[in-house]
Amino acid sequence: MSSTTTYQVRHATLRDAKAIAELHNLxxxxxxxxxVAPEDMPVVSQEKRQAYWREAIEYSEPHVxxxxxxxxIVGFVGYDRSRDKGTPNTMGEVWAIFAAPAYWGQGVGxxxxxxxxxxxxxxxxxRVSLWAPLANERVMRFHDLAGFKRELPTAKTVPFGKVKIEEIRLKRELN
Known part of the structure; x- marks a missing residue:
């Protein structure tokens, strides 16, 4: 995972919520x-996503x-302490990490x-964890290259729009 292009990464502001929501949906x-077939994808309105990201930015839950x-804005990340039950206070979680499709493979992630x-x-x-869809090879490859390891016993089926997908928790040390 290397890139010849450097991207500035900064804390999101409330004014960024609309662009983040648009990027998230795209x-x-x-x-x-x-x-997943397009008609089976979860439908989240632009307004609802924007409200979610405004609140996240305002309250830093997660940090964006x-x-x-x-x-x-060509990508965003949300992270905070782990939401998984029973995890220690020293366990973080990447709640979301997205790069604009036109920037895939260019170092944004x-x-x-x-x-x-x-x-x-x-x-x-x-330590840090995240949940990733097993069927999404691009996502799994990115996290493998970033040093995350799969926790096979955590695989679970979750609702995703009109279908269900398999997710798995990935973890790694932060040092």
Whole structure:
């Protein structure tokens, strides 16, 4: 996971919520193309996604950072302490990490992961987890390259729009 392009990553502001919501909707559709039929995808309105990201940014739950290409938001990451029951206070979680499809493979995801890792370390976390769809090879490959390891016993079926998908928890040390 290397790139010759460097992206500025900064904390999101309330003004970024609309762009983050648009990017989230676009990227979800593209990343599940060929995995889930378009008519079976979860439908979340632009307004609802924007409200979610505004609240997340306002209350830092999760912490949200954006990757910039000039003045354009080309990716975002949300991270905080783990939401999984029974995890120690030192376990962080990447709640969401998305790069615009036009920027896939160009280092945006790596820049966002680096920012989340640094933020989690500052929060006192020593490990990090995330949940990823098993059928999404691009997502699994990215996290494999970022050093995450699959926890096979955690595989579960979850509702996703009109269908169900298999997810698995991935973990790694933060050092």
């Amino acid at each position: 990227t979800m559709m593209e990343s599940f193309k060929g995995i 950072q954006v990757a910039m290409d000039g003045e354009k 790596l820049a966002l992961w680096d920012a989340a890792r640094e933020g989690l370390i500052e929060e006192g976390c020593t």
